[in-house]
Amino acid sequence: MLRTWLSLLALVIAAALLLACARGEPVDLLVTGGTVVTMDADRRVIEDGAVAVRGERIVAVGSASELNRRYRARHRLQADGRLVLPGLINAHTHAAMSLYRGVADDLDLEEWLQDYIFPLEAKLTTPESVYWGTKLAALEMIRGGITTFVDMYYFEDKVAEASAEAGLRVVAGETILDFPSPDFKTPAEALRWTEDFINRWQGHPLVIPAVAPHSAYTCSRETLQAAAELARRTGAPLLIHLAESKLTVDQGRKKYGQSPVAYLAELGLFDVPTLAAHCIWLDEQDQILLAEKGVGCVHNPTSNMKLASGVAPVIALRAAGVPVGLGTDGAASNNDLNLFEEMDLAAKLQKLSSGDPKALPAADALALATVEGARALGLEQEIGSLEVGKRADLIVVQRNAPHAIPFYDVYAQIVYTLKASDVVASVINGQVVLQDGRVLTLDEAALRQRVAEYARAVRAVLEEQP
Amino acid sequence: MLRTWLSLLALVIAAALLLACARGEPVDLLVTGGTVVTMDADRRVIEDGAVAVRGERIVAVGSASELNRRYRARHRLQADGRLVLPGLINAHTHAAMSLYRGVADDLDLEEWLQDYIFPLEAKLTTPESVYWGTKLAALEMIRGGITTFVDMYYFEDKVAEASAEAGLRVVAGETILDFPSPDFKTPAEALRWTEDFINRWQGHPLVIPAVAPHSAYTCSRETLQAAAELARRTGAPLLIHLAESKLTVDQGRKKYGQSPVAYLAELGLFDVPTLAAHCIWLDEQDQILLAEKGVGCVHNPTSNMKLASGVAPVIALRAAGVPVGLGTDGAASNNDLNLFEEMDLAAKLQKLSSGDPKALPAADALALATVEGARALGLEQEIGSLEVGKRADLIVVQRNAPHAIPFYDVYAQIVYTLKASDVVASVINGQVVLQDGRVLTLDEAALRQRVAEYARAVRAVLEEQP
Numbered sequence: 061m062l063r064t065w066l067s068l069l070a071l072v073i074a075a076a077l078l079l080a081c082a083r084g085e086p087v088d089l090l091v092t093g094g095t096v097v098t099m100d101a102d103r104r105v106i107e108d109g110a111v112a113v114r115g116e117r118i119v120a121v122g123s124a125s126e127l128n129r130r131y132r133a134r135h136r137l138q139a140d141g142r143l144v145l146p147g148l149i150n151a152h153t154h155a156a157m158s159l160y161r162g163v164a165d166d167l168d169l170e171e172w173l174q175d176y177i178f179p180l181e182a183k184l185t186t187p188e189s190v191y192w193g194t195k196l197a198a199l200e201m202i203r204g205g206i207t208t209f210v211d212m213y214y215f216e217d218k219v220a221e222a223s224a225e226a227g228l229r230v231v232a233g234e235t236i237l238d239f240p241s242p243d244f245k246t247p248a249e250a251l252r253w254t255e256d257f258i259n260r261w262q263g264h265p266l267v268i269p270a271v272a273p274h275s276a277y278t279c280s281r282e283t284l285q286a287a288a289e290l291a292r293r294t295g296a297p298l299l300i301h302l303a304e305s306k307l308t309v310d311q312g313r314k315k316y317g318q319s320p321v322a323y324l325a326e327l328g329l330f331d332v333p334t335l336a337a338h339c340i341w342l343d344e345q346d347q348i349l350l351a352e353k354g355v356g357c358v359h360n361p362t363s364n365m366k367l368a369s370g371v372a373p374v375i376a377l378r379a380a381g382v383p384v385g386l387g388t389d390g391a392a393s394n395n396d397l398n399l400f401e402e403m404d405l406a407a408k409l410q411k412l413s414s415g416d417p418k419a420l421p422a423a424d425a426l427a428l429a430t431v432e433g434a435r436a437l438g439l440e441q442e443i444g445s446l447e448v449g450k451r452a453d454l455i456v457v458q459r460n461a462p463h464a465i466p467f468y469d470v471y472a473q474i475v476y477t478l479k480a481s482d483v484v485a486s487v488i489n490g491q492v493v494l495q496d497g498r499v500l501t502l503d504e505a506a507l508r509q510r511v512a513e514y515a516r517a518v519r520a521v522l523e524e525q526p
Numbered sequence: 527m528l529r530t531w532l533s534l535l536a537l538v539i540a541a542a543l544l545l546a547c548a549r550g551e552p553v554d555l556l557v558t559g560g561t562v563v564t565m566d567a568d569r570r571v572i573e574d575g576a577v578a579v580r581g582e583r584i585v586a587v588g589s590a591s592e593l594n595r596r597y598r599a600r601h602r603l604q605a606d607g608r609l610v611l612p613g614l615i616n617a618h619t620h621a622a623m624s625l626y627r628g629v630a631d632d633l634d635l636e637e638w639l640q641d642y643i644f645p646l647e648a649k650l651t652t653p654e655s656v657y658w659g660t661k662l663a664a665l666e667m668i669r670g671g672i673t674t675f676v677d678m679y680y681f682e683d684k685v686a687e688a689s690a691e692a693g694l695r696v697v698a699g700e701t702i703l704d705f706p707s708p709d710f711k712t713p714a715e716a717l718r719w720t721e722d723f724i725n726r727w728q729g730h731p732l733v734i735p736a737v738a739p740h741s742a743y744t745c746s747r748e749t750l751q752a753a754a755e756l757a758r759r760t761g762a763p764l765l766i767h768l769a770e771s772k773l774t775v776d777q778g779r780k781k782y783g784q785s786p787v788a789y790l791a792e793l794g795l796f797d798v799p800t801l802a803a804h805c806i807w808l809d810e811q812d813q814i815l816l817a818e819k820g821v822g823c824v825h826n827p828t829s830n831m832k833l834a835s836g837v838a839p840v841i842a843l844r845a846a847g848v849p850v851g852l853g854t855d856g857a858a859s860n861n862d863l864n865l866f867e868e869m870d871l872a873a874k875l876q877k878l879s880s881g882d883p884k885a886l887p888a889a890d891a892l893a894l895a896t897v898e899g900a901r902a903l904g905l906e907q908e909i910g911s912l913e914v915g916k917r918a919d920l921i922v923v924q925r926n927a928p929h930a931i932p933f934y935d936v937y938a939q940i941v942y943t944l945k946a947s948d949v950v951a952s953v954i955n956g957q958v959v960l961q962d963g964r965v966l967t968l969d970e971a972a973l974r975q976r977v978a979e980y981a982r983a984v985r986a987v988l989e990e991q992p
Binding site: 159161162163165166167168169172196199200203204264362364365366367368370371394395396397398401405407408409411412414415417418419421423460462463465466467469471472473476477479480481504508511512514515518519522 | 635
């Protein structure tokens with residue numbers, strides 16, 4: 061009797077196992093049916109492909125038929141007739157400045173800063189405004205296919221908090237300056253706070269705290285060295301503005317007797333993983349030094365054109381071995397946070413400045429916004445491509461809008477015709493944050509109300525201005 | 527008794543008149559409630575404004591409350607919380623090339639033309655493909671706020687027909703070349719056909735036929751002179767490519783012993799109203815000559831950057847008194863037909879190339895796409911601004927997308943943040959052609975089916991290529 065029962069039990073277990081096997085291994089999310097543009101080392105493009113996600117990570121990338129067989133998904137995202145791409149990386153911005161979008165345009169840099177941005181920030185940049193400004197930026201960025209952004213601003217606890225709530229990945233660094241800013245009166249305070257900030261957030265699934273001395277020309281030698289030492293001690297990445305304006309580079313050369321790049325290298329800044337924004341006014345030696353030191357650069361084509369800063373030597377930097385990412389800069393100097401436009405413009409700006417229409421082809425422009433951007437950030441093991449083991453950061457993009465048909469070449473179409481408005485879904489760290497064009501992680505109505513309140517306050521300050 | 531009746535009758539008539547007066551004069555369309563950006567000589571911006579349309583023309587522009595009192599409208603278009611702008615003018619394109627969007631990118635001009643565009647056009651550019659290609663372009667352009675476009679291509683009867691059906695205004699010129707093209711074997715045939723074409727379409731409410739010799743370097747002296755003579759005789763405007771590539775300008779200087787501009791002026795081309803596309807490689811004398819002759823220029827920033835052609839001296843041309851319009855060029859070298867992007871890029875490209883962030887401010891960039899574009903086309907009495915007596919060509923643009931809030935400055939917001947996808951309604955020649963984002967004049971499903979068929983044919987030709 062017992063043997064009969066045991067045999068029966070064995071049979072039931074075997075049947076259950078078989079059934080489970082037939083239904084496949086469980087995964088949390090299966091994105092199926094789209095053209096999967098992996099941006100892996102082989103630049104695989106999989107027609108009718110699929111991506112399987114378990115928890116925070118990608119567990120498989122392949123054909124839809126195979127992955128449908130292999131996996132049983134808790135949730136599915138149908139991407140039929142659409143593109144599935146790695147989420148875009150906005151490698152340099154000041155997210156909360158979205159509240160100052162378009163307050164002052166077509167001005168000299170000094171006028172823009174001294175007459176508009178600094179007075180506004182002094183009066184209105186508070187932890188709360190940074191929180192809501194970052195949420196507005198997050199809404200725009202998620203809608204436009206950005207899944208990671210790198211931020212340098214004030215009250216970065218609020219940037220981290222707003223981003224984490226929005227489900228958006230962020231590398232966040234409190235701007236360290238030698239003069240008083242909305243957050244701290246001295247660089248020593250900012251450095252001390254940054255250490256606490258790093259301790260609070262390090263290890264968070266979405267937030268990577270960073271050390272962010274503003275630039276060579278706004279920080280003293282001591283501040284820069286202390287920042288590098290803090291980054292070394294904590295293992296946090298270092299963020300800095302570098303060689304954005306010809307004027308500050310020329311002044312720097314006089315002051316330090318060497319280029320700002322050589323000066324920063326001497327101070328040890330590049331001995332820790334560093335991401336440098338703008339990188340326009342570099343000579344050949346600077347480029348070689350950046351490559352040797354493994355510094356990542358961020359190209360900001362829209363901001364650089366709008367402020368007449370110049371053209372970053374993207375082709376030469378990449379040829380020297382420097383990984384280059386793409387950034388929007390802040391919405392006060394852009395005036396939006398749209399990485400599709402930055403990709404398009406990056407490609408065209410290199411063609412124009414080199415006189416060569418073959419320069420920076422579309423696939424390379426997409427790389428800047430994805431896998432190479434990840435490399436510039438030192439996050440190439442985690443994000444930037446659709447590969448097994450990486451974080452599940454991906455977007456689904458429609459390809460049938462009137463501006464996007466016919467469709468011949470996937471990279472040309474992404475870079476030269478698709479728009480941020482074509483992004484229909486987004487997954488960050490395994491979580492679906494955008495579906496059918498709606499951001500699921502943000503209360504848009506409440507956010508709009510707060511933005512309207514801040515806009516009234518901004519207008520009031522502008523009206524007081526002489 | 528009769529007097530009583532007459533008195534009663536008078537009373538009834540007076541009452542009817544009073545009632546009619548109270549209900550207002552009849553108009554066909556009243557667009558109300560938006561911020562009306564007129565682009566008139568005073569650059570009036572009317573908050574809570576309105577535009578009244580009777581037949582094909584604007585009969586009033588003013589405050590909503592006033593126009594609501596004055597007029598009784600057959601149809602109304604509510605624009606509350608939105609912008610009402612003059613329709614945008616795409617002053618240079620090859621609309622039907624939308625079928626070749628993205629077939630070949632990141633190539634040298636010669637390779638692009640000889641290996642891709644010319645073989646494709648030889649095999650596939652037929653009256654039917656031009657008809658459907660133009661309809662696709664019309665769909666994209668109408669959706670993106672373009673209400674007039676200037677076209678140079680082949681089988682322009684089909685361009686005119688497709689545009690008229692779409693309700694889109696077009697200046698259409700059959701490309702005249704000295705070598706065989708998909709339509710004609712000789713320039714004489716093309717010239718003869720153009721004269722018939724002009725006779726067929728002149729006076730049409732939406733179609734303005736033009737004479738379109740391709741360029742100084744692809745037409746002989748005789749062809750150019752005959753084209754100018756035809757334009758003079760018929761009163762049709764003349765369209766031409768001018769100084770797009772440094773190579774052809776340098777070659778031209780050698781061949782004619784003078785600049786292409788001076789050469790064309792000598793041949794009498796600029797003695798008729800002429801619209802010249804690109805206008806990049808011009809010296810100061812060329813600029814003065816163009817101004818003296820009243821030639822309009824078209825700036826094509828995206829195409830010029832993508833093909834590494836150079837930067838048109840827009841600021842110098844305008845300073846010399848040359849009206850400058852904006853164009854997308856064809857979708858095979860752009861790769862879309864998006865005048866919001868061209869405005870944005872025009873402003874930024876002049877800032878970058880001049881090193882002056884104040885160059886070509888936002889309001890001027892909008893002027894290029896509207897009232898100054900109209901002047902370049904010689905149509906400033908008809909289109910380009912919202913003024914009484916002009917054709918009713920206007921668009922309604924939403925201003926509350928996440929990328930477009932907050933909203934401080936109307937011109938900066940239009941040029942630096944608003945997108946083609948923000949256009950929600952369009953009126954051309956008094957007819958509502960776009961409402962709630964849907965083009966009312968095109969059968970989109972049928973169009974998409976035909977585009978898919980042509981795309982298959984294009985792919986087949988590309989696969990045959992060596």
